[in-house]
Amino acid sequence: MQAIYKQWFVDFEFPVDSPPMEGWQAKPDGVVNSPPVEGCPTGGVVKRDTKAYRSLPYNPKLKDRAKALRKTGVLSEVLFWQQVHKKKFKELDFDRQKIIGNYIVDFYCPNLNVVVEIDGSSHDNKQEYDAERDAYLKGLGLIVIHIKDIDVKRNLQGVMDYLREHEAFQMDCGHAENNHPALRAPLQRRGIGYKSCGGKMVWNDELDQEIPKGWEVGTLKDILTLFSGYSFKGEEYSFDEGITVVRGENVTEQGFRWDTHKKWNNKLPGRSKDCFLKPYDIIVGMDGSKVGKNWGIVSKFQLPLLLAQRISCLRSIDNYFQTYAYYSFFEQRFENYVHQVHTGTSVPHISGDQILDFSIIKPNHAITKYFNKIALKIIDKSHQVIEENQKLNDLLSIFLSKMTKAEATA
Template sequence: MENGRPAYETGRPSTYNGAVDKMKEMRKEPTEAEDLMWQQLRNKQVDGCKFRRQHAIDQFIVDFVCLSKMLIVEIDGGYHNKPEVKEADEQRTQILEDLGYKVIRFSNEEVIGNTASVIEQIGKSLRSRKDLSSNSNPTSPLGGDQRGAPFPADFIAEGVDQTRGWFFTLHALATMLFDSVAFKNIISNGLVLDKNGNKMSKRLGNAVDPFQTIEEHGSDPLRWYMITNAQPWDNLKFDLSGVDEVKRKFFGTLYNTYSFFALYANIDGFDGSEVEVPVAERSEIDRWIISLLNTLTQEVTDALENYEPTRAGRAIQNFVTENLSNWYVRLNRKRFWGGEMNRDKLAAYQTLYQALETVAMLAAPIAPFYADRLFTDLNKLSGRHSDESVHLAEFPAFDEAMIDKALEERMEYAQQISSMVLALRRKVNIKVRQPLQKIMLPVYDARFEAQIEAVKDLVLTEVNIKEIEYLKDASGVLVKKIKPNFKTLGPRYGKMMKAISKAFAGMSQEDIAKFEKENSFTLVLDGETVELNREDAEIISEDIPGMLVANEGRITVALDINLTPELKAEGIARELINRIQNLRKDSGFEVTDKIVVNIQKNGATDQSVDQHKEYIAAQTLAKEINLVDSCNRNDALSVELEDDVVLLLEIEKV
């Protein structure tokens, strides 16, 4: 049974009942040649194959057919020699062959005058055909075994300029010929315009040579840019600088992340064959990136299955640039370099390997060449996959058990708070290397405070702050202002916006604090109730003396920018570490080389060096940090710190 119909009912459903009556009439009055042929074909006399006579296939009634071999035998009278009839026969044959049938024709004279030869030719044709009796679907335009075959097509893609023609023509033809739609989904491609939104043309000189672009930037960056820059159905303002940006920010970042992994994996001899450290026993930041990796896999899978490649590409890109590289790798560098291979270090290697491998597999549909190289390079190390190419490997599946939404949330808080604090530092030109004392953070419920507390150490390290002070009641410390969001309120309360604006202006600090805590607020204006949610208002905090304040969503951060002598001394030590690291690199030292550092005494820095000598040595792989009266060597190096302080250094590899 196919779709509730017997397999032998191969006629078009919409016309089948009428065809049955016509077939019965035709069987009652066969021609002499048809009757003779039926006597030879009936009861499986030819090669044991069953034939049916006057049988409906799609829109036609054929003379004889063997459904198991999809072989049609037509007997033509003399009128078939007429040009118009011959043309119709050719069209009919073409349609039937497109359905997967083979059609052979004989004239009345051939059947009557040389029956044995005709039967021999039919036998040869039967023996050349595969037996499809168990799985044939002769109503499909693709013919043969069509269970699960791509008709109707899962999707097609065409330009928006074809929406009134090509798309509907396909459906019309499929409906008339096969009683089916032609495709299930459609991706309508927009136009590629120049960067100013004008149509490209040779006359205007604004056309871009695709081959030259591929030669200069590569096909994968070009493809990634076009997929992620705009939805396929939107017009794309093509800008070569955008392709270059994708190449640098995404592909460059992914390459640097892999290079970092490869560098230290080679040093430590990691090859992926080590016993896996259970995820539950890895550090929180490992479990976070694995959770996020599974969430990414889930999102990319959903996006691709719903024909949204732009969403998939953007999700992969954001994961690589913002989470894998800018957060996970950067915060875990110390776990990779220095020291012996211990359990924690092994977990870091295994986590980063898994992330890189999964990204390669997820990105493969959009960046086939780059992803394949990344996948094969990783697989050469571990040999985990027998597949020679990423395109032969199974697409990754997400593991629901590995997804920890609470962990993802608190790490997102950490990233958001860190970003806000770093922006405040830039506002007053205080570098991250200069430690500051504290940030104040208003908290509105116990869960939010607990989530922040869980990532507090990470935040303090990231933004170089000593402490976080939680404010249960910020009304006496922070002064806030509230403004209505006309975009959300206007469509709902258009005529009342003047009164709503006035009510916003009259809100007290306590009202604003309540609004922030509960994420909702109710106004009663002229007897009418106005329900506000958090998106209906913009709440900002004013700077207070000695502190800078920033708002983002429901999070407010106040940064203490006062510098004590102790903080300044630590800042100098960190600046010195940065200069020594740069000198190590410029001198061509290996990352594992130990050094001795001599620093010529300077009143502006000596106290800081004395206080933080061990810290400086640990960060620069220095066996000794010495303060000397003078640097006598000819190759002494001069470095400039903040506030125009210049130091002379001697660095020697030991």
């Protein structure tokens, strides 16, 4: 997980697929698509000599073909082109009849690595070819959106409204402050860090290291609020019914363990009613031998939960910073920082103020928003897998128990 923080967001260029819009039934016409040259997808492909993070496979043998297609004057393509050329659509650049590998795509947005295909007669009875082409494009980290030819001709405004709200176009990289290589690197550059992808770095004296240009140094206090749990009376805990209470022993390294459950089934005294946890809350253990290592993020599958004393809950002031803050804990510096500032020798302890004083590097809002969108998918998928595994383990336990009873009575 440290690599996520250190290599930065270039590792999170996940493709987003989109089904065609619902349209009218009509005779499809007009769109011409080129077949692969000398085999697909690699035959004849060379690398275009551009900046590394913007490069895509390019077959120069298709150059004349692409020029001819631009002059064809297909009505749906002309109508769409009038809506997007010269940065008319969200100030983004678009290329028409763009060569990518052994394919020529209808429209390509280099700012966001989005391909828009207008499906007409050339797509009839070519499902296998289209699927192969789409798989190849997605393998490069490109987002592929299909629009029906008839939709463009009969409801152009509806098409543009659809695209304007599409997930792929929510990150507007046409503006200079958002135009970071980490948001534009194709998938073949995965694993290569922000700096290697062309991101400009500047030296920061406070951290004694380089940081991305335009980013700021701050603390967790700038982006998070913190509250500590409630001191529930131990003798009033229940083991059978009630709401699970998260205690220090439940918070482990980068997660939770539930081998010991204590529940609260009484009235909620004092401020305990304010100690209910929410999805994606960051929980940090505040004492013990592993202070600085014990923290995790709450899953919706674990709720409802109450927070006990000696544990803190961190919530983003701006929701977009929640996942960024969470992944910041994976960096080794937090553990080292806690070892430097904690109090106590036999039982190390850290305060809420000390947690909030941990220094971080803050990207601009646009990058954080984009990162949050991708990171939430990763976290949700991880939580879903954990929940499914738990259900399977529960079923296995029931099955083994019944087998044991059956053997005993046989």
